[in-house]
């Protein structure tokens with residue numbers, strides 16, 4: 001218990017802005033975004049992640065977005081456990097034949113309004129795995145994709161920035 | 173004749189056995205070619221006398237040139253630091269071989285794989301259900317790793333038959349493939365009697381991408397890029413195993429400095445993954461403060477990786493015959509500074525976990541995998557060591573790790589606590605190894621070489637953070653890959669998880685699962 005208190009006091013706040021020089025701008029985007037989200041989705045935006053064949057690094061970065069350093073939650077974006085609670089679906093990886101049905105079902109289980117975000121080069125068109133006997137379709141042939149975040153894997157700051165930009169432009 | 177001692181061992185048990193040929197293509201590999209009737213017997217003798225599970229078992233389609241398939245079954249000879257392969261030619265008409273599965277459990281999944289990918293029947297294997305080509309979407313009779321496979325021809329689509337536990341009061345609980353967290357897809361079917369789990373069947377393959385086929389036709393250099401994307405949390409482990417195979421084929425050795433750099437990044441990969449899992453275990457019992465601290469440590473290592481190599485996941489820096497990492501004094505200093513800060517945080521993290529009685533109580537005795545079962549199943553790597561299986565490739569083959577006095581870390585209990593402890597100790601050991609390597613690196617020479625295209629076949633390997641990663645490569649004279657077989661430790665270890673959860677309750681499954689932290693991508697390929 002004491003070591004927890006000690007560590008907590010010593011560590012202080014570790015949360016970092018994307019880039020220190022953008023700190024002020026980011027906070028204002030964040031606040032603006034919060035307002036937009038409140039208007040459009042009521043309080044907060046809930047995301048649900050589905051892996052359709054990723055190598056795992058894209059997931060790792062999406063997890064990092066939630067760590068105390070990037071802490072996406074402070075802008076009102078949360079990851080949820082069920083598609084039924086989600087406003088947007090985040091998809092990673094090329095689309096393995098085995099995941100086509102699961103992806104469709106997950107999307108269908110989400111309430112309207114909803115949209116899909118693909119994360120990582122694989123999720124755009126199969127990436128390095130394009131042309132495989134087991135990659136038949138692209139993700140946007142199964143569900144409509146509103147935003148793609150490129151990278152292999154995209155870094156947490158890139159994911160955050162892309163989300164914020166998108167929300168500002170498209171959903172305002 | 174080469175390999176006399178091994179043949180003597182086999183002859184002691186099988187006096188009439190005569191090998192067709194014994195070759196030692198590389199100092200660390202011996203290949204015994206056998207007749208069809210000897211295949212099973214020889215594998216059994218090696219399995220027992222070397223106390224080795226089947227480390228890799230795969231087929232190659234040689235029909236274009238030689239009208240046959242070839243299968244290779246690899247064992248590990250720890251005292252000699254050598255891989256022992258048993259090879260068998262299989263005629264292309266009515267192809268089959270004698271199954272090992274009933275005697276050697278660790279051969280079982282490999283046989284199912286050979287069957288679904290090549291259509292070679294492991295005669296006598298009681299379970300020929302497919303692993304990755306799901307019956308619902310892939311019609312029967314299509315074998316994608318055969319050289320003449322072009323596209324799906326008609327066949328039947330079916331439903332997958334799960335093993336069923338029947339009886340009064342038995343419930344079945346299906347979970348997945350899409351899970352609640354940010355993780356890969358897999359389907360788990362629990363049979364429970366009241367609360368305790370009495371059977372778990374994991375159906376995987378959901379992230380199957382046909383990776384092995386994608387290697388075919390690529391140059392060795394192009395293959396390296398793909399190897400880095402097979403399992404995203406083991407970029408270096410896969411990259412090193414692949415490059416070792418390629419370098420063996422090309423007959424080149426790497427400079428000492430490259431070897432140091434490679435070992436350093438391999439240990440960095442181990443560290444960020446171990447701390448990630450330590451945090452994950454804490455999180456799965458609802459202890460969120462240390463989980464947050466672990467996430468901070470992981471992030472610091474990823475950032476140190478990026479500073480050092482330009483990539484958080486250490487991608488794109490390993491090359492065939494060398495490495496594009498300078499490791500100048502400035503970089504060394506930065507890394508040392510970063511690691512000392514990380515070590516401080518890590519010590520605090522461990523202290524918090526150790527001092528929480530309720531946490532330790534929660535993980536102690538949970539998800540136990542006993543040593544005998546681990547050995548029978550062929551569970552390897554970290555999960556194996558936590559149960560007392562002393563296999564660590566860093567130790568068994570001559571390498572820099574010897575001079576650095578690397579010590580194998582093992583546990584005994586095989587429960588979540590044991591896996592946690594092995595992680596903690598390995599994390600510290602990795603930190604020590606990196607410091608040791610950094611000390612010596614300045615004086616090391618770089619003498620890297622270029623890969624020239626040649627034909628050949630070789631096994632490459634590395635001890636990643638999960639366990640041994642194996643790559644077997646075969647190239648043609650133009651240096652183009654004809655076959656690439658990947659064995660990720662996850663493939664060996666998934667059955668271990670099914671045993672570890674027996675008697676536990678379903679809400680403990682995420683905890684047990686996290687303590688193994690197996691890769692979907694590495695297993696599904």
Ligand code: SF4
Nearest residue numbers: 054055120121122152
């Ligand atoms: S984009 Fe890159 S990191 Fe993401 S799943 Fe594909 S290979 Fe892995």
